[in-house]
Amino acid sequence: MPTPYTFLYQIGFTPWEASDDRGPLPQVLAARPPGRALDTGCGSGRQSVLLAEHGWQVTGVDVVAKPLRAARACALAAGVDQQVRFVRADVTRLGDGLPGAPFDLVTDVGCLHGLSDGGRRAFTAWLSEHTTGGADLLVSAALPRRGIGPRGIDEATLGSLLGPTWSVVAVTSPDGVGRGPLAGAQFRWYHYRRD
Numbered sequence: 001m002p003t004p005y006t007f008l009y010q011i012g013f014t015p016w017e018a019s020d021d022r023g024p025l026p027q028v029l030a031a032r033p034p035g036r037a038l039d040t041g042c043g044s045g046r047q048s049v050l051l052a053e054h055g056w057q058v059t060g061v062d063v064v065a066k067p068l069r070a071a072r073a074c075a076l077a078a079g080v081d082q083q084v085r086f087v088r089a090d091v092t093r094l095g096d097g098l099p100g101a102p103f104d105l106v107t108d109v110g111c112l113h114g115l116s117d118g119g120r121r122a123f124t125a126w127l128s129e130h131t132t133g134g135a136d137l138l139v140s141a142a143l144p145r146r147g148i149g150p151r152g153i154d155e156a157t158l159g160s161l162l163g164p165t166w167s168v169v170a171v172t173s174p175d176g177v178g179r180g181p182l183a184g185a186q187f188r189w190y191h192y193r194r195d
Helices: 004-011 025-031 046-053 065-078 091-096 117-129 155-162
Strands: 036-040 057-062 084-088 103-109 131-142 166-172 187-194
Touching: 025 046, 025 131, 036 046, 046 057, 046 065, 046 084, 046 103, 057 065, 065 084, 091 117, 117 131, 117 155, 131 155, 155 166, 155 187
Parallel strands: 036 057, 036 103, 057 084, 103 131
Antiparallel strands: 131 187, 166 187
8 A cells, every 4th residue: 555655654754743733632532531532544653542541442543554563662662552453554445444333533633634535535434434423523634735745625625525414613723834745834623523
């Protein structure tokens, strides 16, 4: 499953891994009891490990093998390796590699905004079929842009993809702008809740 991220991880150019922005995740964790979480495009597993440290049973998914090895090591070092499972899978075909049990929380830090239109539709359709009522979805994404790297996504497009079973809770703007291939890009955190 070669992607541009395979190459970028291979050469060690991963500016997105340096961000410590967790968006609304701390508030969501404080407001609801632990359940089952899915961390899509999990990279080196920072969000997954944080979720597991808060008692969640977590599945972290990424298409690139190298950061998944780092994620497993991170979970082991944090003592949460029994609560988190890392799976190499394509988020546009999650039915090929994940169990059908529904998730209560889904995080997406920089994954959805880089997918093709068909990939976005496949991913969001899968989400709606594999999340519980009241599930939270947290998406960090660049606003629509031109140039190399992910093309971004806006609230209207995301809402249209998710459909009427999801309602927007909040849209926030983190401090700063993108780095690396996303230099200068403006980002948003989208918090949706399934009805």
